[in-house]
Amino acid sequence: MAHKPYTSIPIQECGEPLVPIPDSFLKLHPHPYQSLGAPYGQASPFWLRSGVLAALERAQAFLKPHGWQLAIFDAYRPIAVQQFMVAHTFSALCQERGHDAQQLEPAIATEIWQQVYRFWAVPSLDPAKPPPHSTGAAVDLTLADREGRLLEMGGAIDEISERSLPDFYDRHPEGTSAACFAQRRQVLYQAMSDAGFQRHPNEWWHFSLGDQLWAWQRQQQTNQRDIIARYGRIDF
Template identity: 35%
Template sequence: MILLSDPQVADVPVRDCGEPLVEIASAPAIALDPRERDEEGAYGRVRAGVLDRLCAASEKLPDGIGFLVVEGHRSSAEQARRFALYEDRLRGSGITEAAELRRRASAFVSPVEVAPHCAGAALDLTLVDDDGVELDMGGAVNGHRTGDEKYCPMDAPGLTDRARRNRALLARAMGDAGFVNYPTEWWHWSYGDRYWALMTKAGSAPYGPA
């Protein structure tokens, strides 16, 4: 498994295409959840091409099922704050070596210099029914914050058949639209960032920090 702290990710060149951030709420088919709302409203924005692909993915979902986006863009300052907080949590568990702290933290919070959210390239999202009720995904979005790490990986053991089917549905729709999953977080998908470029062998990333 390649983590975001891997030097291969940082080695991917960025050739930003200049595409703007756009409002996720401008897409009627996509629901936006307020739980990660920030003062600037950045959480509700992504690059235009990312939103186009998300809309295309939503059209592939079965009737009665839709996307609920929890977070899109994130500022570099906020990313750095979250990374530091998670490192502090790991220190509290007895991990003190700097390289190991960085590696462990990057399983759930990206180092700021390669963070897909900071590029406007990432989406944290889940599936909901027609009533807006979240489907059983076998664990919550951002479950690592509540000590639920074991169910965060896409292929986590111990999931029910229903949760596996729902994760497979999410993966199929997002994958067919060109997104890649960060395998430690079933809810995190990105397009156009350095991690995406490495995993797809694109050669360079069209989206850098926005």
């Protein structure tokens, strides 16, 4: 199982509630994980901590002069959903590569699990090491135009490939659309970072605020070791 350096960051839970993301935001329906049968129970993938939602509203306002808006793919994720999606991703990668998931050589299984955990957080039940989405402080999103049409970003959300790296098109500028994809990713990053979010190092679509990953990234940027997380795992 992959080690995530941010899980060593202390959490001082602030107690903010989970609140629904309002309909003033474009939310992608049907929700992809619910469509797969992920076990949300009574929880919603379109919940966030109240402070995170306030920051998301600032990011939305940043985009208005561009004629764009945020399109919410996924936000709150119970641990059971994280477990479900990690297992689903492993099975999908096995199938994609022509392997029987039940009869894998150990070396191949290890390599596939490494790919899974490069992008997906470990579905840990340890309250000191919660997956970011299980804190209500992380959101996966993309851009849409005023009419709600999704913009092409040069790769799908959750795609297990190098194209998911935020700077992929800056490093690979060849192709007629590369500059466009790079610019759109940069505008999304600017909108979210100006509102206080940090972007996942491996995913152009994942942003968080106040969780362990956010605190770890802030520590790396500022060298201030007293920055800690204010959102821990929240169960519903």
